[in-house]
Amino acid sequence: MSGGAGTGRCWWPFARRAPEAPATVLVADDDADIVAALKVRLGKAGFAVLAARDGAEALRLARDGGPGVILLDIKMPAGDGFTVLERLRAEPETARIPVLFLTANPQDANRERAAALGAAGFVAKPYDGVELVAVVRKALEADGTPPGADKEDP
Amino acid sequence: MAAILIVGTDPERAGKLGSACEAGGHRVRRVAPEAAHAALPEADLVLVDLTGPDGGPLADLLGGLGATPYPRFVPVIAVTRDRVADRVAALEAGAHECIGHPFHGAELRARLAGLLEVKRLQDTVVAHEQSLQSANRHLMRLGLAKDEFIAKLSHELRTPLTAICEFAALVLEGVPGQLTSAQRECLETVRANGHHLAGMIEDLLNLSRLDSGEFTLELEAVDLPGLAAETLQTFAPQAQRQGLRLALVSGEEPVPVRGDRRRLRQVLANLVSNALKFTSGGGEVTVGVRAERPRGVAWIEVTDTGRGLDAVQQRRAFDRFYQADPEGHSKSGLGLGLSICAEIVARHGGRIDVASEPGRGSRFAVELPLVEAAAGARADAGPWPAPAVPEGGLA
Numbered sequence: 001m002s003g004g005a006g007t008g009r010c011w012w013p014f015a016r017r018a019p020e021a022p023a024t025v026l027v028a029d030d031d032a033d034i035v036a037a038l039k040v041r042l043g044k045a046g047f048a049v050l051a052a053r054d055g056a057e058a059l060r061l062a063r064d065g066g067p068g069v070i071l072l073d074i075k076m077p078a079g080d081g082f083t084v085l086e087r088l089r090a091e092p093e094t095a096r097i098p099v100l101f102l103t104a105n106p107q108d109a110n111r112e113r114a115a116a117l118g119a120a121g122f123v124a125k126p127y128d129g130v131e132l133v134a135v136v137r138k139a140l141e142a143d144g145t146p147p148g149a150d151k152e153d154p
Numbered sequence: 155m156a157a158i159l160i161v162g163t164d165p166e167r168a169g170k171l172g173s174a175c176e177a178g179g180h181r182v183r184r185v186a187p188e189a190a191h192a193a194l195p196e197a198d199l200v201l202v203d204l205t206g207p208d209g210g211p212l213a214d215l216l217g218g219l220g221a222t223p224y225p226r227f228v229p230v231i232a233v234t235r236d237r238v239a240d241r242v243a244a245l246e247a248g249a250h251e252c253i254g255h256p257f258h259g260a261e262l263r264a265r266l267a268g269l270l271e272v273k274r275l276q277d278t279v280v281a282h283e284q285s286l287q288s289a290n291r292h293l294m295r296l297g298l299a300k301d302e303f304i305a306k307l308s309h310e311l312r313t314p315l316t317a318i319c320e321f322a323a324l325v326l327e328g329v330p331g332q333l334t335s336a337q338r339e340c341l342e343t344v345r346a347n348g349h350h351l352a353g354m355i356e357d358l359l360n361l362s363r364l365d366s367g368e369f370t371l372e373l374e375a376v377d378l379p380g381l382a383a384e385t386l387q388t389f390a391p392q393a394q395r396q397g398l399r400l401a402l403v404s405g406e407e408p409v410p411v412r413g414d415r416r417r418l419r420q421v422l423a424n425l426v427s428n429a430l431k432f433t434s435g436g437g438e439v440t441v442g443v444r445a446e447r448p449r450g451v452a453w454i455e456v457t458d459t460g461r462g463l464d465a466v467q468q469r470r471a472f473d474r475f476y477q478a479d480p481e482g483h484s485k486s487g488l489g490l491g492l493s494i495c496a497e498i499v500a501r502h503g504g505r506i507d508v509a510s511e512p513g514r515g516s517r518f519a520v521e522l523p524l525v526e527a528a529a530g531a532r533a534d535a536g537p538w539p540a541p542a543v544p545e546g547g548l549a
Contacts, residue, residue: 033317040324075309104312107305107363108370126316126352129323 023140024048026067028058028084029102030076038071045133055079059087062094069139074103074110085117098139102127156270157181161190161215162203171201171233174259178266187215194219199269200230204244205255220248225280229269233257297365304362308355315355319348350487357490361474364497371414371501375525378411378443378452379404385422386441389430397435404443409452410525417498424491425456425518433460445524454520463510471508472496
C-alpha cells in the first residue's frame with residue numbers, strides 16, 4: 001500500500017527493537033475463543049501476544065504494553081474498534097502503532113471507514129491463519145509510518 | 155346519496171336548488187358564502203349560485219372551493235345566468251361544471267350524478283393509492299428488517315465459525331501434537347465444511363448488500379490477465395488435488411477495464427470454483443482473457459470439460475437459489491454464486507452468459523467494457539449500454 005515502506009523507518013526510535021526480541025501483538029476481541037485461537041496462531045509465528053477483551057482495555061494495553069501492532073475487532077464493549085483507533089491516533093505515544101481490523105462485519109462501509117481512519121489492513125472473519133500472520137508481518141515491517149510521512153518529516 | 159352544500163345569498167334560489175337535489179335523494183345544507191369554507195369538509199359536492207347581482211364576489215370563492223387539496227376531491231358546480239360568457243367565466247374561475255339558470259331539476263340531477271361518479275372513481279383511486287403506499291411502507295420496513303437480520307446473523311455465525319475453522323487449522327498444523335492420518339482426515343472434513351459454511355454466509359451477505367443498495371464499486375484500472383493469474387494461483391492446489399489441468403490463456407497485450415478489483419476477482423473465483431467443482435479428474439479448466447478491440451469489449455471465458463448443463467440449466471443458471479445440480483450434490487451451497495456474479499458484472503456495464511453441451515463441458519463468458527473504448531469506439535460498440543457506474547464511482 002505505502003510506497004515509502006522501509007525508507008522512513010529509522011527516525012521513529014520507539015519502534016526499533018533488538019532483532020531477537022519478539023514483536024508484541026495486541027489483540028482486542030470480546031470473544032474468548034477467538035482470543036485463544038489468536039494467541040496460539042500468533043505465538044506459533046513467534047510473536048508475544050497481549051489480549052484485551054474490550055475497547056478500554058485495548059487502549060490501556062496499547063499505552064502500557066508497547067505493542068508493535070494492534071489487531072482490533074470492530075464490535076466490542078467499552079469502545080468499538082473505530083473509537084479505539086481514533087483514540088490511539090489522538091495520543092502521541094500510540095499514534096503510530098499500525099492497526100489491523102479483524103472483524104466479523106466486513107461490510108463495505110466498515111472497510112471504507114477503516115481505510116479512512118488509516119488502518120493498515122482489514123481481515124474478515126473467518127480468517128486464514130497463514131494469511132493473517134503475513135498481514136501482521138507486513139504491518140510490522142511498515143513500522144507504523146503512515147504513507148507519505150517520510151516526505152513530510154525529513 | 156351525497157351531501158350537497160349549496161352556497162348563495164338568495165334564500166329563494168337556494169331553496170329551489172335544494173329541493174331539486176333532495177328530489178334526487180341527496181342530503182342538502184344551505185350556507186351563506188362566508189360560511190362556505192367551514193362547511194366544506196362535510197360536503198361531497200358544492201353548488202354555488204352565481205345568478206344574483208352579487209355573483210362577482212361569489213366567483214372569487216369558486217377557485218378556493220374547487221381547489222381542495224389532493225387527495226380529497228370535492229366537485230363544484232356553478233349555477234350561472236344562461237350565457238356563454240358567464241359559464242366560461244365560472245369554469246375558468248375553478249368550477250368543474252356549470253348549469254344555466256333557470257335550470258331544470260332533471261338536468262341538475264344528471265350533472266350531479268356525473269360529477270359524483272367522477273368523485274367516486276377518484277376516491278377509489280386515492281383509497282387504492284393509500285393502501286398501496288401503506289403496503290409499500292410495510293414492505294420497506296420488512297426489507298430493512300431482513301437486511302438487518304442477515305447482517306446480524308452473518309456476524310453472529312462468523313464468530314463461532316472463526317473459532318471452528320482456526321482451531322481445526324491449528325490442530326491440522328500439528329500445534330497440539332502430531333495427528334494420525336485418520337484424525338487428520340476427520341479434521342480436514344471439519345475444516346472443509348467450515349469453509350463451505352463461510353462461503354454460504356458470504357453469499358447471503360452479498361445478496362443482501364446488492365438488494366439494499368449498500369453494494370458499492372471501488373473503481374480503478376484493472377488489467378484482467380494479471381487479475382486472472384492472481385486468482386488462478388489460489389486455485390492451483392485444489393486443481394492439483396483433483397487431478398485437473400487449470401490454465402490461463404491470454405495474449406501479450408494488456409486487457410484493461412475499469413472495475414472493482416475485489417468484485418471482479420470474486421466473479422473469476424466463483425466461475426473457476428464452479429468449473430472445478432463440476433469437472434472430474436483428468437479434465438481441464440481454462441480461463442481465457444482477451445480484448446475485442448473493434449467492439450471495445452474485454453472477454454473473460456472460463457471453459458471446462460465437465461459434465462455440462464442442459465438447456466433448462468443454462469437458462470436458469472443465473473437465477474437466485476437455482477442449483478444446476480442433477481445429482482442433488484449436498485455441497486452445492488445456496489445457489490447464489492452465479493446470480494451474484496451476474497449482478498456484479500451488470501454493475502460494471504457488462505454481461506455474463508453460458509454455453510454448454512451436456513457431457514462435454516461448459517463455457518461461461520463475461521463481457522466487460524474495455525477502458526480504451528473511447529467515445530469513437532462506443533458508436534459501434536454493439537448492444538451494450540454505457541457502464542451503469544459513473545466515472546467517479548458510486549457513493
